[in-house]
Amino acid sequence: MLALIPLTVAGLVTAQTLSPLVQHSKRHQHPGGWSRMRRHAPDAVLPLRFGLSQPNVDMNTLEELLNDVSHPESPNYGMHWSPARVAEHFAPSDEAVHAVTSWIRENGFAAERVHVSRTKGWVKLNASVAETEALLRTEYHVYMHESSGQEHVACEAYNLPAHIVPHVELIQPTIDFDSILPKRSASTSTKIALGQPGAGTVSPKMTTTMPAIFSDSVANCDNEITPACLRALYGLYYLPVATADNSYGIVEYTPQAYVPADLDMFAKAFGPSLVHARPTLVSIDGGVVQQTMKSFDYDGESSLDLEYAMNLVTASQNITLYQVGDLQIGASFNNFLDALDGAFCSFEGGDDPDNDSIYPDTAPGGYQGWDCGTTKPANVISTSYGYNEADLSPAYAARQCAEYAKLGLMGVTFLFSSGDNGVAGNSGQCLYADGSPYTYGTIFNPSFPSTCPFVTAVGATQVNYGAKVTDPESACQQVIYSGGGFSNYFAIPDYQKGAVGNYLAATPPPYDGEVYNKTGMSRAYPDISANGANYVVAIDDQFALVFGTSASTPVVGAILTMINDARLAKGKSTIGFINPAIYAPGFRGAFNDIVSGTNPGCGTSGFTAVKGFDPVTGLGTPSFPKLLEAWLKLE
Ligand SMILES: *[C@@H]1O[C@H](CO)[C@@H](O)[C@H](O)[C@H]1NC(C)=O
Ligand SMILES: *[C@@H]1O[C@H](CO)[C@@H](O)[C@H](O)[C@H]1NC(C)=O
Ligand SMILES: *[C@@H]1O[C@H](CO)[C@@H](O)[C@H](O)[C@H]1NC(C)=O
Ligand SMILES: *[C@@H]1O[C@H](CO)[C@@H](O)[C@H](O)[C@H]1NC(C)=O
Numbered sequence: 001m002l003a004l005i006p007l008t009v010a011g012l013v014t015a016q017t018l019s020p021l022v023q024h025s026k027r028h029q030h031p032g033g034w035s036r037m038r039r040h041a042p043d044a045v046l047p048l049r050f051g052l053s054q055p056n057v058d059m060n061t062l063e064e065l066l067n068d069v070s071h072p073e074s075p076n077y078g079m080h081w082s083p084a085r086v087a088e089h090f091a092p093s094d095e096a097v098h099a100v101t102s103w104i105r106e107n108g109f110a111a112e113r114v115h116v117s118r119t120k121g122w123v124k125l126n127a128s129v130a131e132t133e134a135l136l137r138t139e140y141h142v143y144m145h146e147s148s149g150q151e152h153v154a155c156e157a158y159n160l161p162a163h164i165v166p167h168v169e170l171i172q173p174t175i176d177f178d179s180i181l182p183k184r185s186a187s188t189s190t191k192i193a194l195g196q197p198g199a200g201t202v203s204p205k206m207t208t209t210m211p212a213i214f215s216d217s218v219a220n221c222d223n224e225i226t227p228a229c230l231r232a233l234y235g236l237y238y239l240p241v242a243t244a245d246n247s248y249g250i251v252e253y254t255p256q257a258y259v260p261a262d263l264d265m266f267a268k269a270f271g272p273s274l275v276h277a278r279p280t281l282v283s284i285d286g287g288v289v290q291q292t293m294k295s296f297d298y299d300g301e302s303s304l305d306l307e308y309a310m311n312l313v314t315a316s317q318n319i320t321l322y323q324v325g326d327l328q329i330g331a332s333f334n335n336f337l338d339a340l341d342g343a344f345c346s347f348e349g350g351d352d353p354d355n356d357s358i359y360p361d362t363a364p365g366g367y368q369g370w371d372c373g374t375t376k377p378a379n380v381i382s383t384s385y386g387y388n389e390a391d392l393s394p395a396y397a398a399r400q401c402a403e404y405a406k407l408g409l410m411g412v413t414f415l416f417s418s419g420d421n422g423v424a425g426n427s428g429q430c431l432y433a434d435g436s437p438y439t440y441g442t443i444f445n446p447s448f449p450s451t452c453p454f455v456t457a458v459g460a461t462q463v464n465y466g467a468k469v470t471d472p473e474s475a476c477q478q479v480i481y482s483g484g485g486f487s488n489y490f491a492i493p494d495y496q497k498g499a500v501g502n503y504l505a506a507t508p509p510p511y512d513g514e515v516y517n518k519t520g521m522s523r524a525y526p527d528i529s530a531n532g533a534n535y536v537v538a539i540d541d542q543f544a545l546v547f548g549t550s551a552s553t554p555v556v557g558a559i560l561t562m563i564n565d566a567r568l569a570k571g572k573s574t575i576g577f578i579n580p581a582i583y584a585p586g587f588r589g590a591f592n593d594i595v596s597g598t599n600p601g602c603g604t605s606g607f608t609a610v611k612g613f614d615p616v617t618g619l620g621t622p623s624f625p626k627l628l629e630a631w632l633k634l635e
Pocket of ligand 2: 244280316
C-alpha cells in the first residue's frame with residue numbers, strides 16, 4: 001500500500017525555486033571558418049531577445065481552425081481570417097509573457113529594463129555579459145572569422161528553468177551564427193542549394209526541340225500538349241470577369257528566369273493577345289529575372305510555368321511573378337514565407353541558417369535588405385519546386401507546414417508539384433532504414449511540402465499514345481513518374497481518411513517490408529493531378545517538349561484561379577485551402593478519375609492508379625465545369 005502524502009506541501013514552495021535547470025539549446029560545433037578567440041568582456045552589453053513560443057500551432061488545432069473556414073459543411077465556409085487576426089491568434093499568450101518577464105525580474109533586473117514587443121513575440125533586455133551568463137548559466141566567447149577577421153559573440157549552450165522552457169522558442173544572441181555568416185562559406189553554399197532548382201528539387205525534363213509549326217487542333221495531344229489540348233482535356237473554356245479583384249502567383253527561385261522574347265514566341269503561336277504581356281514582377285530578397293545565364297536549366301521552369309499560366313487565365317487576368325532570392329545566395333521557401341507574413345519572420349527571429357538563406361546578404365552585390373511581411377499573397381500560389389521530406393528535420397518541416405495553414409486561414413490556395421520520380425525522391429534517391437537518402441536505398445522517399453496536410457499536392461498524367469483528348473488519361477509514365485506516397489512526418493488529415501482508407505482496403509499495395517508507412521495513419525499525396533507530358537514550351541528561342549509535375553501544377557493553379565474569378569464575380573470568397581472541399585461528397589464526380597498507370601521508384605513499380613483516390617494521381621484530374629458548379633453552390 002502507498003502512503004498518502006499531502007500534495008499541498010509542495011504547493012507552499014514557489015514553482016520557481018523548485019524548477020530545475022534544463023539545457024534549452026546547444027550548438028555542436030561552430031561553423032567552418034570561425035575560431036573561438038577569448039572570453040567576452042563581463043561588462044560588455046548584449047541586446048538580449050527572448051522569442052516566445054507560438055500557441056495553437058499543433059497539427060490538430062490547425063486542422064480544426066482550417067476546417068472551420070474550408071470545409072464545405074462548415075457554417076463559416078469562406079469566412080477567411082484577416083492577417084491581423086491570424087497574427088493575434090498565434091501570438092504568445094499573456095501567461096508566457098508573464099512567466100518570462102517575472103523570471104527575469106526575479107533574477108535581479110529592474111522592471112523598467114524589461115520590454116515586451118508590440119506583437120508579444122519578443123521580450124527584450126539589455127544586459128551585461130556577466131548578468132547574462134548568470135541568468136542563462138553559460139559563458140560568452142568572441143569568435144573570429146579567419147578570412148575576413150569579422151568577430152561574432154556567441155555561447156555554446158545555455159540553460160533555462162524548466163517552467164520557462166515551454167514559453168521560449170529561442171534566445172538571441174546565444175548559439176546562432178546566422179546574422180553575420182559570410183555568403184558562400186563552404187558550410188552554407190551547398191545547403192542553400194536545397195531551396196533551389198538543381199540539386200535536389202523538382203524541375204521539368206526536356207526531350208526534344210522541335211520546329212515551330214502548330215495548329216489549334218487537338219488531334220495531336222498524345223504527342224504534343226498545347227493550351228488547346230489542356231482546355232479540351234479539362235473543359236477550361238472561360239473568360240474571366242473579376243480580374244481586378246483576383247490574383248494568381250507563380251513562384252520562381254533565382255537564378256531561374258524567363259526570357260521576355262520566349263513569352264512572345266509562345267504567345268504568337270498560341271495566344272496572340274498575350275504578345276508583349278509580362279507577369280507583374282514582385283521581387284523578394286533581391287529577386288531578379290537574370291538574363292546572363294541561359295539554358296534549359298536556367299530558363300525551362302520559368303518559361304513553362306509562365307507561358308501556360310498566362311495563356312490559360314487569358315490576357316485579361318494579370319499574373320504575379322514572385323521572384324525570390326538574390327543572385328548570390330538564393331532563397332528557400334521560408335524566405336518567401338517571411339515576405340508573405342511579417343508575423344512569421346519577425347516572430348521567429350529569422351530562419352534556420354543551415355537551410356535558409358539569411359538576409360540581409362552582406363556580401364558584395366548581395367541584397368542588403370530583408371523582406372519581411374512586405375508582400376500580399378496572391379489568391380492562388382503555384383510552386384514547382386520541392387524538397388525530400390527526409391532532408392529536413394521534423395521540427396523544421398512542421399514549422400513551415402503550420403505557416404501554410406495560416407495562409408490557408410487567410411484564404412490562400414497553395415499548390416506544390418508532387419515530384420517527378422514516382423515513389424523515389426529528388427534525383428531518384430530512396431531512403432535507408434535510418435531515414436537517410438542514398439541512391440541504393442529501398443524505402444520510398446516522399447516529397448515536402450507535398451506531405452504537409454495544409455497544401456494541395458499536384459501529380460502528373462498523360463494522354464496515352466494514339467489516344468484522343470476525350471479518352472481517359474493515365475498516370476504519367478513518359479520521361480517522369482508522378483510523385484506520390486505517404487508521409488513519414490505528418491499524420492493523415494481528417495479530410496483524407498475516407499479516401500485513403502478505401503484505397504488501402506480495396507487495393508492494398510503489394511509490399512511486405514516497411515517501404516512506406518502502411519498504417520493508413522499518415523498523410524497521403526498527391527491530392528489531384530493534371531497532364532504533365534509533352535508540353536510545347538518556348539525556351540531560349542526554340543520550342544521544346546517538357547515533362548513534369550512542374551507542368552501540371554501551374555495548370556491546376558490556372559483552373560482554380562478561374563474558379564476564384566467566378567466566385568469573386570458573385571461576391572463570394574476565394575476558395576482558399578481546397579482539400580476539405582475536394583475530398584467531400586459534394587465534389588464527387590468533379591474529377592476525372594485516373595485508373596491506369598503506376599509511379600515506379602526504389603526498385604519497385606510504386607503504387608497503381610485505381611478507381612477512387614490513389615497515391616499516384618490523387619482524386620484525378622479537374623473537370624472545370626463540374627468544379628465550377630460545385631464551388632458556386634458553396635457560400
Ligand atoms: C538597448 O540599448 C540600445 C542602445 O542604447 C537601445 O537602443 C535599446 O532601446 C535598448 N533596448 C532595451 C530593451 O532597453
Ligand atoms: C494588370 O497589370 C497592369 C500593369 O501592372 C495594370 O495596368 C492593369 O491595371 C492590371 N489589370 C488588372 C485587371 O488588374
Ligand atoms: C537542414 O538540412 C540538412 C540536410 O542538408 C538536414 O540534415 C537538417 O536536418 C536540416 N535542418 C533542419 C533544421 O531542418
Ligand atoms: C505511420 O504514421 C503515423 C502517423 O504519422 C505514425 O503515428 C506511425 O508511427 C507511423 N508508423 C511507422 C511505422 O512509421
